[in-house]
Amino acid sequence: QKEVEQNSGPLSVPEGAIASLNCTYSDRGSQSFFWYRQYSGKSPELIMFIYSNGDKEDGRFTAQLNKASQYVSLLIRDSQPSDSATYLCAVEEPGGYQKVTFGTGTKLQVIP
Amino acid sequence: EAGVTQSPTHLIKTRGQQATLRCSPISGHTSVYWYQQALGLGLQFLLWYDEGEERNRGNFPPRFSGRQFPNYSSELNVNALELEDSALYLCASSPPTGGYTFGSGTRLTVV
Numbered sequence: 001q002k003e004v005e006q007n008s009g010p011l012s013v014p015e016g017a018i019a020s021l022n023c024t025y026s027d028r029g030s031q032s033f034f035w036y037r038q039y040s041g042k043s044p045e046l047i048m049f050i051y052s053n054g055d056k057e058d059g060r061f062t063a064q065l066n067k068a069s070q071y072v073s074l075l076i077r078d079s080q081p082s083d084s085a086t087y088l089c090a091v092e093e094p095g096g097y098q099k100v101t102f103g104t105g106t107k108l109q110v111i112p
Numbered sequence: 113e114a115g116v117t118q119s120p121t122h123l124i125k126t127r128g129q130q131a132t133l134r135c136s137p138i139s140g141h142t143s144v145y146w147y148q149q150a151l152g153l154g155l156q157f158l159l160w161y162d163e164g165e166e167r168n169r170g171n172f173p174p175r176f177s178g179r180q181f182p183n184y185s186s187e188l189n190v191n192a193l194e195l196e197d198s199a200l201y202l203c204a205s206s207p208p209t210g211g212y213t214f215g216s217g218t219r220l221t222v223v
């Protein structure tokens with residue numbers, strides 16, 4: 001059973017701080033990693049994807065991947081109250097079967 | 113470009129009945145992915161359809177089934193509904209850049 005683990009939170013950070021969200025995965029062969037944001041009562045929205053070891057930046061978001069440690073993280077700089085949501089880590093299983101395993105998500109609360 | 117559309121938004125069914133959920137992918141996309149999000153659980157992969165064929169299936173019983181039509185829209189059928197089938201059912205397209213674009217979902221309530 002492929003697993004994607006996230007701390008459920010809630011993670012509370014003050015407005016303007018850096019929020020750090022972490023995720024570990026079990027399948028060492030995984031190559032594609034995604035972060036989704038899900039507001040309460042809404043469907044998930046893709047915010048970042050990363051395929052290579054290292055960092056990938058997009059605006060206030062940075063995704064970090066360490067395949068050796070089977071670890072993915074998402075940093076949100078200058079956190080805003082509008083960033084308050086549940087963040088889902090997702091890992092695509094290798095083999096071309098298009099099956100993505102999601103973590104249960106980390107709830108982020110940005111305190112004004 | 114229209115996104116992924118799902119209908120109905122809400123569906124209430126009685127235990128033992130059948131539910132039919134519908135999805136249209138982003139125009140030009142040939143694949144449709146179905147996921148279940150039950151309360152307190154992560155998104156669980158249900159089915160992947162591409163070019164009219166079922167390509168992969170998650171760990172769900174056979175009473176979860178579906179099909180994809182020639183226009184690439186898709187239907188998810190859940191037979192013999194059980195209370196634990198109550199969940200948000202999400203359909204997704206996968207753009208060339210990767211990841212999923214989800215529809216707004218169908219919230220199924222089984223009473």
